[in-house]
Amino acid sequence: MGKKSIIPFGPQHPVLPEPIHLDLVVEDEVVLEATPQIGFIHRGLERLVQTKDYNQFIYVAERICGICAFGHSMGYAETIERLMGVEVPKRAEYLRVIWHELSRVHSHILWLGLAADAFGHEALFMHCWRLRERVLDLFEKTTGGRVIFSVVKVGGVQRDIDKSMLSEFLHVLDGIKDEYEQICKAFLDEPSVRNRTYGVGVIPHEEALSLSMVGPFARASAVNYDVRMLGNGAYGDLSDFRPILSDNCDCYARMEVRAAEVPQSIEIIRELASKIPDGDIAVPVKGSPAIGSEACNVLEQPRGECYYFAKGNGTKYLDRMRMRTPTSQNLAGMAVALKGCDVADVNMIVLTIDPCISCTER
Amino acid sequence: MTLVQEFVPIALADLHRECAVRKIEGWRFIQTHAVKTDEAVDLYYSFMKDGKVENLKVEGVTKQDAVPSVTDLFLAAFVFENEARELFGVDMRDIAIDFSGAMYAPAESEPMTFMSPEQKAAREKARKAQAAKQAKEDAPVKADSVETGGARVFVMTPERRQRLDAKLANMAPDKVAKVEAALKAREAEAAAAASGAKAAPSGDETAKPADKQAAPKAESQEPVEEAKNPKPVDSVLEGKIAIMDSEKAAKVRAAIAARNGEQVDGAKQDAAAEALRDAELEAKLAIMGEEKAAKVRAALAAKAAKKGGE
Incomplete structure (x- = not known):
């Protein structure tokens, strides 16, 4: 038996892209305990809601995180619409979901690239990010932005996507799909990748439930939960939606789930593009949220369920806006997954929760 | 959703x-x-x-x-x-x-x-605005009110009158006069609304009978009755004017006259204003003590004589 020692890991570390610090208690290269520490990039955006009116705050909301920017603006707008009892036109709901699923595609491909980087496969990383560029191009064509889109507003969306553009979406996504399947083979069938991920960072199903894990991280432990199955907004019009689950409960399962969610999102976009109704893309929203009015909302971000809460006070400024992002919910699960792993696997496990510390701290 | x-x-x-x-x-x-x-x-x-x-x-x-x-x-x-x-x-x-x-x-x-003073002020303002709105919505729903053709109007019940009398007993006389005037205005308003709801279309014609109904109810010592414009003026408005101060009342009357398309020449307006002033004065005197009233009258008479002399 070796001596127990503590290895500080992060917030600036060559293999960890996120500003999170871990105190790893190790003995003979085995992690006995891991204590996460965050707080390096707290910006107080929830506080900012009291000085920006509810229409302005949507631009702050989407700057919470560069990858799920669209999701945050959509989740925020939906919450305010619930708070004020605004009925959004059907076409706007469809457009939101199409963009949101597209951002899931780019987020998951980005994550796969980072995972490839984490297990040392740099060429695979570059292939993934090359594919992602084509999705970003679609965003640029329809919204004008590649990271921050600013197309959602309270009451609907700012821009429409016409028929020809929708068919271009499908054309580009079809092209991606073929190349993507080839890349996935490397992720899922390559023995060297399996060696790094198979049986690493296991969280059993029961533990995943009691740790209240969300998103692909939870679904890889066979937790049958995805906010999309509740059928909010245009998700309710899907002919069939089943969360993608895996019961391997390890890093490989997390990769498997995310890899399978990309074609699923492409299918959702295809179905909604064929069903999208004509009509307005926004309704005017007037007045302010009533005093003491409260509303909450959940949305499936690429990283998992995000919870929003808003409280009005009769002015155009909100009393409180709360965003509980998926990573903050998964930190406990991550700390548990790190117990008993090798020091060399720490970055792989941390990465498989797809951490976004910017979201967590806001 | x-x-x-x-x-x-x-x-x-x-x-x-x-x-x-x-x-x-x-x-x-x-x-x-x-x-x-x-x-x-x-x-x-x-x-x-x-x-x-x-x-x-x-x-x-x-x-x-x-x-x-x-x-x-x-x-x-x-x-x-x-x-x-x-x-x-x-x-x-x-x-x-x-x-x-x-x-x-x-x-x-x-x-x-932490909350900045501006935030606090904005919240307070919003809260007050909502309270006012709430009060406005709640007020007509009280048991003492009735519905007439969709509009809620005020009705004086015996219990309400009793409560009011008890309150008035402890008030200063000038305040009592004001309350009575306001009450009369509301009654007139109620009567007007009731008669309006029955059949008549709208406007001054409907207000007239209401005015007649309301008039006998008014107490004889009510001084503003004398100051009434001889022209048919909406009884509700009349009630409101009665509780205004004299200057404002004169202005309102002038505005009404102008609206009615009345060609009021300067002299006539002066005379109307004078009559109004006299009426106001009478009203004030009515609520004064007798001694004081006598003094004021004497002073007024002296002033009038002086003016006449000039």
Whole structure:
């Protein structure tokens, strides 16, 4: 038996892209305990809601995180619409979901690239990010932005996507799909990748439930939960939606789930593009949220369920806006997954929760 | 949207037990957050089961209240509980992963509890506006009011009159006069609305009979009756004018006259104003003591004589 020692890991570390610090208690290269520490990039955006009116705050909301920017603006707008009892036109709901699923595609491909980087496969990383560029191009064509889109507003969306553009979406996504399947083979069938991920960072199903894990991280432990199955907004019009689950409960399962969610999102976009109704893309929203009015909302971000809460006070400024992002919910699960792993696997496990510390701290 | 949301208020003492019950029932813990209110902090604990989001709400948590941690049940709450302590100053006890105030380590302690004077003023204004709106909505629904053709109008019941008389007994005489005038105006308004609702179309014609109905009810000592414009003026308006001060009343009358297309020449207007002033004076004198009234009359007579002499 070796001596127990503590290895500080992060917030600036060559293999960890996120500003999170871990105190790893190790003995003979085995992690006995891991204590996460965050707080390096707290910006107080929830506080900012009291000085920006509810229409302005949507631009702050989407700057919470560069990858799920669209999701945050959509989740925020939906919450305010619930708070004020605004009925959004059907076409706007469809457009939101199409963009949101597209951002899931780019987020998951980005994550796969980072995972490839984490297990040392740099060429695979570059292939993934090359594919992602084509999705970003679609965003640029329809919204004008590649990271921050600013197309959602309270009451609907700012821009429409016409028929020809929708068919271009499908054309580009079809092209991606073929190349993507080839890349996935490397992720899922390559023995060297399996060696790094198979049986690493296991969280059993029961533990995943009691740790209240969300998103692909939870679904890889066979937790049958995805906010999309509740059928909010245009998700309710899907002919069939089943969360993608895996019961391997390890890093490989997390990769498997995310890899399978990309074609699923492409299918959702295809179905909604064929069903999208004509009509307005926004309704005017007037007045302010009533005093003491409260509303909450959940949305499936690429990283998992995000919870929003808003409280009005009769002015155009909100009393409180709360965003509980998926990573903050998964930190406990991550700390548990790190117990008993090798020091060399720490970055792989941390990465498989797809951490976004910017979201967590806001 | 099919998401069902619910906010359930609970007591701080029941918090841990309620969370334990939800754990056994298989609810999934979503999150915890705090909301700053005027006096204290409200804590929300959110759970989800079968597409329903339930938010347990612990209201009025002060700095003196020790809040038990729920991290023994749901480890995921550790981030939120540390957050509530650092940003809102909530006294969280026994958190499983306790940062002791060093998670965010904000430069200013409890930054989320601060409220600028502008924010406070804006909230106060919104609250007042809502209270006024509420009062406006609630007022006509009182038992003493009745509905007539969609519009709610005032009705004087014997009980109400009794209550009013009791109040008036302790008031100063000038105030009593004002109250009576206001009351008469409201009665006139009610009568006008009632007659309007019965059949007649609208305008001054409908107001006239109402005026006649209202007039006998008025007490004989009511001085403003004398000052009434001989032209048919809406009885409701007349009531309102009666409780105005003389200058304003004159202006209003002039405006009404102009609106009615009346060609009022200067002299006529002067005469009207004079008559109004006299009437106001009479009204004032009526509520004065007799001695004082006599003095004022004497002074007035002297002034009039002087004016005449000039």
